[in-house]
Amino acid sequence: MLKIGELAALASVSRDTLRFYEKHGLITPGERNDAGYRLYSETDVHRISFIMGAKEVGFTLNEIHQLLELEVTKDEKSCHDIKQFVDAKISIVNQRLAEIKRIKKSLQTLSSACCGGDEPATHCTILEALSEQTN
Amino acid sequence: MLKIGELAALASVSRDTLRFYEKHGLITPGERNDAGYRLYSETDVHRISFIMGAKEVGFTLNEIHQLLELEVTKDEKSCHDIKQFVDAKISIVNQRLAEIKRIKKSLQTLSSACCGGDEPATHCTILEALSEQTN
DNA sequence: ATAAACCCTGGAGTACAGTCTAAGGTCAAT
DNA sequence: ATTGACCTTAGACTGTACTCCAGGGTTTAT
Structure with a gap:
């Protein structure tokens, strides 16, 4: 079991952030010790990741929170409900994926158009890179 | 040339958002008409996109803002500078790409583990899906 | 045994990204 | 010529996601 500072270090967040997430129902330590210290489990490490x-x-x-709540509400919901919710999220993720690929392509076009030398970069612009793409 | 409401509708943002972006140097209309109305060009449409x-x-x-500023500062900066900056951004984008693929995989594992039927979804959890992955 | 390093709660403060309101000017249609 | 839909500014307000602080208790190392 990890104390809050240990989990915080592991996840590269602050103690305050973990307590903030707890207040908002994202992650709750399974236990507390006698002094009231939060004690986090292995599952909590996955959860914060x-x-x-x-x-x-x-x-x-x-x-x-909604994604993680699937875990909590699993017994009350049917497979059908969950599948629908998750599939909706997958389609959002796919949109983000497409968008990030577009951004990456712009940046790569920009980078490769750039000779990398010492001359002024007169023709290096994101917008030019964007407009060269057929999207 | 588009008025602010027209660009806002095109980009699915509010007029206020466009003015807010302007205040923060992200997008400035090339012109104003006699009444002081903002007039946006074709380039501005690309820019907001x-x-x-x-x-x-x-x-x-x-x-x-930093990405877009490459356009403005292009003449003062060398290709070398810009290439370095952009390549750094590309590596951030690659991290995001990897992360979103991880999320997508979790969601897909979850979705396909789910029979989609009417029974309670006892084994449908994000964390289970995550822990089944070899990352 | 005592100081440093950790933990607790509650609440205030901050940065970011809008969003809304007030008070007024402009434009297009009836 | 006047109504309604648009535009202007400045400034107040909101929601999200922390971040910090005060005032206290606990644990660990010397």
Whole structure:
């Protein structure tokens, strides 16, 4: 079992952030010791890793909460309900994926158009790179 | 040339958002008419599309500003400088790409583990899906 | 045994990204 | 010529996601 500072270090977040996430129902330590210290399990490590990952790709804490809530509500919901919810999220993820690929392509076009030398970069612009793409 | 409401409708943002972006140096209409109305060009349409796309994949307005500023500062900077900056951004984009693929995989594992029927979804959890992955 | 390093709660403060309101000017249609 | 839909600014307000602080208790190392 990890204390809050240990999990915080592991996940590269602050203690305050973990307590903030707890207040908003994203992650609750399974136990507390006699002094009231939070004690986090292995599962909590996975959980915070999922949260950080989802956050990084643009899910809000609210959306992440919904995703994680699937775990809590699983017994009350049918497979059908969950499949529908998850498939809706997958389609959002696919949109994000397409968008990030578009951005990457723009940046790569820009980078490769750039000779990398010392001359002024008169023709290096994101917008030019974007407009050269057939999207 | 488009008026603010027209560009707003095109980009699915509010007029206020466009003015807010302007205040923060992201997009400035090339012209104003006699009454002081903002008039946006074709380039501005591309620009707002880039902004929305970058935002969607998790860039902050500040980061987007930096990306777009390449255009403005191009003459003062060498190709070398710009290439370095852009390549750094590409590596951030690659991280985001990897992360969103991880999320997508979790969701897909979850979805396909789900029979889709009417029974309670006892084994449908994001965390189970995550822990089944070899990452 | 005592200081440093950790933990607790509650609440205030901050940065970012809008969003809304007030008070007024402009434009197009009836 | 006047109504309604648009535009202007400045500034107040909101929601999200932290971040910090005060005032206290606990644990660990010397």
